Amino acid sequence: MIEIVKLSKTFGTRTLWSDVTRSVSRGEMVALVGPSGSGKSTLLNCIGLLDKPSSGQILYEGKDITGFGPRESRLFRRDVLGYLFQNYALIENADVAANLKVAAAPRRSLRDRSDAAVAEALDRVGLAGRQTEKVHRLSGGEQQRVALARLLVKQPSLVLADEPTGALDHDNATVVVDILREMSEAGCAVVIATHDDRVRDRCDSVFAFQNEAMAA
16 A cells, blocks of 8 residues: 655754665555654654655555645545544544544545444443543543544544554553554555654554664
């Protein structure tokens, strides 16, 4: 699905990583590991078109997405990508259902069954019946479960997760990894930046970041 070809990223005179070449297939769950500041999140941002590499290519189904303009980038993020962040990225003053329906709104096929999709997703993450609760009243673990349910509603082909278990207790972290694993087994490609050995051990493969390069 994703081909990373001789990718490099520099900031001024500092090379974050260089000559990165790797593929991520449908149904594959990949861990990005390495010390803080080694560039794990930056690579996720490049794949998600939130940042640009200094050189090289990122191909999605054979097409170089690094050359996308604003409209193509917006459609790619809308139709292909799903994000899962450590800070949850939820609308805190809205209720749970509203946060999930945001994922369904751009696509008519999802809008037509959004209520059912929301209920199913919340049930899968252990939050059945919590649609009307305000997000800001939920615990951190519950908010991450809402963010996870939002992915289930959206049904992306590619998930990028940046330290999704970093602030969670063991039980909530297990829920997150279990659902990401299920999405992967259903054919979604999942790329996770993590410091958590439990997450790494559940993945199919590992990218290990070092000071100025990444090695598989």
